[in-house]
Amino acid sequence: MDSKVNVKKLTILSVMIALDFVLSPIFRIEGMAPMSSVLNVTAAVLMGPWYALVMAIVCACLRMMLLGIPPLAFTGAVFGAFLAGLCYLTYRKNWMAVIGEIFGTGVLGSLASYPVMVWYTGTHNQLFWFVFTPKFFGGAISGSIIAYLLLLKLSKTKQFKDIQKLFFK
Structure with missing residues (x-):
C-alpha cells in the first residue's frame, strides 16, 4: 500500500513540475514569473513545503539548463515555495501560503x-541589493493572488481534497 501512495505522490509532483515548467515561460514578463508563484502556492497547499521545494528546485534547474534562464530562476522560486508550504502547514489557511510566497x-x-548574480556576472558595481525586489515582489504578488483565486475553487473539489490527504496525514 505504501508503494502505491508513493507512486501517486511522485506522479502528482511530476505533473506539478511539468505545469510549472510549461506555464512559467508562457506567461512571463521580463524579470517576473507570476505563473511560478501561482504554482508555488498551489503546490504548497496541495503537497506541503518539502514537495513544493522539490518542485521549485527541479523547475529552476530545468529552466536554467533548457531555457537559458540565469540563476534567478533558482533564487526566485525556492524560498517562496518552501515558505508558502511552511505557512500553509502551520496555519492550514490558503492566504497564509500566499503570505509565505510573497x-x-x-x-x-x-x-x-x-550575491548570486554578482557571482554569475562577475561584476558588482552595476547591481545593488534591492535591484531585483520590485520585479520579484510584483511577480509574487500577482501570481499569489491568482493562486488564491484558483485555490478558492480547487479547495472545494473532492479530487483536490483527496490529493491533499495523500500529503497531509
Whole structure:
C-alpha cells in the first residue's frame, strides 16, 4: 500500500513540475514569473513545503539548463515555495501560503539574488541589493493572488481534497 501512495505522490509532483515548467515561460514578463508563484502556492497547499521545494528546485534547474534562464530562476522560486508550504502547514489557511510566497520570493528570493548574480556576472558595481525586489515582489504578488483565486475553487473539489490527504496525514 505504501508503494502505491508513493507512486501517486511522485506522479502528482511530476505533473506539478511539468505545469510549472510549461506555464512559467508562457506567461512571463521580463524579470517576473507570476505563473511560478501561482504554482508555488498551489503546490504548497496541495503537497506541503518539502514537495513544493522539490518542485521549485527541479523547475529552476530545468529552466536554467533548457531555457537559458540565469540563476534567478533558482533564487526566485525556492524560498517562496518552501515558505508558502511552511505557512500553509502551520496555519492550514490558503492566504497564509500566499503570505509565505510573497515574503519568500519577493523579499528573501530577491535579496538572495544579488550575491548570486554578482557571482554569475562577475561584476558588482552595476547591481545593488534591492535591484531585483520590485520585479520579484510584483511577480509574487500577482501570481499569489491568482493562486488564491484558483485555490478558492480547487479547495472545494473532492479530487483536490483527496490529493491533499495523500500529503497531509
